[in-house]
Amino acid sequence: MSNQGKSKLTRRDFLRAMGLGLGAxxxxxxxxxxxxxxLNGNPSFEARRLTDPAGxxxxxWWVKTVDKPTIxxxxxxxxxxxxxxxxxxxxxxxxxxxFKAYVGEEKDTELNAxxxxxxxxxxxxxxxxxxxxxxxxNGAQGSRVPMSFVGPQKAKTPEERGVPKxxxxxxxxxxxxxxxxxxxxxxxxxxxxxxxxTKKLIYSFDPDGKELVFTDDPxxxxxxxxxxxxxxxxxxxxxxxQMSEETMKRSPTPLGQQTTGLAYKRHTVIQASMQxxxxxxxxxxxxxxxxxAFGIAPAFGVLAGLGxxxxxxxxxxxxxxPMVRCFIIxxxxxxxxxxxxxxxxxxxCKRCKKCxxxxxxxxxxxxxxxxxxIRGPWNNPGHKAYFEDSTKCMTYWREVGTxxxxxxxxxxxxxxxxxxxxxxVKATASAAPVMDGFMRSMDDAFGYGxxxxxxxxxxxxxxxxxxxxSGMIW
Amino acid sequence: xxxxxxxxxxxxSWVEWLLWAGWLVAEIAILQMAMASGAELEPRAAxxxxxxxxxxxxxxxxxxxxxxSK
Numbered sequence: 014m015s016n017q018g019k020s021k022l023t024r025r026d027f028l029r030a031m032g033l034g035l036g037a038x039x040x041x042x043x044x045x046x047x048x049x050x051x052l053n054g055n056p057s058f059e060a061r062r063l064t065d066p067a068g069x070x071x072x073x074w075w076v077k078t079v080d081k082p083t084i085x086x087x088x089x090x091x092x093x094x095x096x097x098x099x100x101x102x103x104x105x106x107x108x109x110x111x112f113k114a115y116v117g118e119e120k121d122t123e124l125n126a127x128x129x130x131x132x133x134x135x136x137x138x139x140x141x142x143x144x145x146x147x148x149x150x151n152g153a154q155g156s157r158v159p160m161s162f163v164g165p166q167k168a169k170t171p172e173e174r175g176v177p178k179x180x181x182x183x184x185x186x187x188x189x190x191x192x193x194x195x196x197x198x199x200x201x202x203x204x205x206x207x208x209x210x211t212k213k214l215i216y217s218f219d220p221d222g223k224e225l226v227f228t229d230d231p232x233x234x235x236x237x238x239x240x241x242x243x244x245x246x247x248x249x250x251x252x253x254x255q256m257s258e259e260t261m262k263r264s265p266t267p268l269g270q271q272t273t274g275l276a277y278k279r280h281t282v283i284q285a286s287m288q289x290x291x292x293x294x295x296x297x298x299x300x301x302x303x304x305x306a307f308g309i310a311p312a313f314g315v316l317a318g319l320g321x322x323x324x325x326x327x328x329x330x331x332x333x334x335p336m337v338r339c340f341i342i343x344x345x346x347x348x349x350x351x352x353x354x355x356x357x358x359x360x361x362c363k364r365c366k367k368c369x370x371x372x373x374x375x376x377x378x379x380x381x382x383x384x385x386x387i388r389g390p391w392n393n394p395g396h397k398a399y400f401e402d403s404t405k406c407m408t409y410w411r412e413v414g415t416x417x418x419x420x421x422x423x424x425x426x427x428x429x430x431x432x433x434x435x436x437x438v439k440a441t442a443s444a445a446p447v448m449d450g451f452m453r454s455m456d457d458a459f460g461y462g463x464x465x466x467x468x469x470x471x472x473x474x475x476x477x478x479x480x481x482x483s484g485m486i487w
Numbered sequence: 488x489x490x491x492x493x494x495x496x497x498x499x500s501w502v503e504w505l506l507w508a509g510w511l512v513a514e515i516a517i518l519q520m521a522m523a524s525g526a527e528l529e530p531r532a533a534x535x536x537x538x539x540x541x542x543x544x545x546x547x548x549x550x551x552x553x554x555x556s557k
Binding site (some may be wrong): 117243259383428429432433458459460465473477 | 507516519520523524526527528529531532536538
């Protein structure tokens, strides 16, 4: 019997076909980021079904859940922080009146005049990042949804609908809340129990000077001087809002600043919406009455496993690096609490120091290890950290007429996560910290973190809010 | 007069095939990172990845050609 006319696949042909197939697949995969432009389909839509009962998303293997955060905390040493500066105590926030008290009234007046001059000069001389369009965009971020301690209070409660309030397991509650938060615009979500220790992360005074007092009253309330928080509220809902890494790379300018303003603005919408969602489910939702109020949100973020504390003395997330703002809402709705994480961020910070080197004023710490020693009365003791000199930082803000963000934009964790290399670098940082120094050098060599052209920004077709959630790795 | 030709066909060893597979995987990864770096608006990273990709590609082609003509 002859084999003539029958096609016979040789090993060589087979391997060649395999090679061609793999090559074609590679081009398809590699070309995906190019096809992912805003003009070509929806770049942000990458839905996954959450299989965890509490709705926790699947995170990569190198993000390990741990019992204690990667910074040491001494709860006995920690006190509730005063976010409204109190002259009689000589401690509290460096913002507002605090800055004036720390640097002196004369210096404050001088810096205010300098700030105004820099901004005006920027417009008159068309300084990139300071032009009229840049400052107009920055000014536009100032219009925000009104914030309040208990929310708008307009949504129908179950009582008003004539039905009982929601009941269910903490896991179900967590899942609903995560889905709602994400739908409203939150990047990541986690939950922390408010106990006698974590209560210390709620401010003693809000920025507007009102005292925050825990009470046995069944409902939250507010007077001219005080906000009362019921002790029945045990669940802290922590969420992040993304900032635009591409925009922040134009810092320090009003153009770079406005991505921070935009994140705060989006947060006001999310906060009010979630307070109303909680009300609709039959629960209370207490939160910031103004920007940077209510509690130390990044600390809650670390406890909720959203990220780790860092050399910036801010939270760095595995997903978006430092390019997030963190916020909290306190409720009596039962939820399943989350644990901190170890993704190798704090260990990386020990060797990297890129942010401290880039800081224009030397406000960030160059210490090899975090310390218990605070740098000034604006820091809150009770945890080991790379404490910053906030007065230097805020002085620079006034000198350049805008907030800064250089430390955020140079951070090696601040990436768009489209190129596979970023995932490999993060995984290596977590699994093999011995490589951290090498990877920091490579980060410089590849030009990551370089400041970008402000005028170019106005020619870019960026995704919504200048962020792209399709790069999410979980 | 000898009218016979001897044709010798050498089979490639599995080690060589493994090396070629490694080369292909490296090319795929570098190509992805070059294109994605462009999409990330990181010109220096993109340039480094593109150069690496083409150097590796040309190197591979040269090695393939030299071994083929042996």
